[in-house]
Amino acid sequence: MANHSHRFIEEFDGFIGFGLNAESDMDTVIYYLQKFSDDQLMQHLRKRLTSQDREAIFDLISSLLKKHLTEPEYHRYFMKDEH
Template sequence: MADHSHRFIEDFEGFIGFGLNQESDMDTVIYYLQKFSDDQLMALLRNRLTHEERQTIFDLVSGILHKHLSEPEYHRYFLKDNH
């Protein structure tokens, strides 16, 4: 069984759009991130992204993880290990 999942994008049937309300904003962010991380899309984009774009994405994601997760949560939910 795979350690990673993207069930939200597969099951979501609600409104996707940003700026209407907090709930749809949260749903839209999850939706976009799961669509963005799709293996086929990443295979296409990986050689098209500039160094600066890759750095920006890495810094943004790393910063959010560092800000909102404890070290045990980082290992459990992001790294999927038993730290």
């Protein structure tokens, strides 16, 4: 069985748009991240992303994980292992 899931994008039927309110902003961020991480899209984009693009994506995600997760949470929710 797979460790990762993207159920939100498959089940969400609400408003997608940024700037209306905090709730729809968060829904939109989740929606965009799950769409962005789609395997087919990533296969297409990986050929086009510059080293600066890759570094910016990696740095943004890493900094958010460090800011908002403890080390045990990082391993449990992001790495999907029990550290």
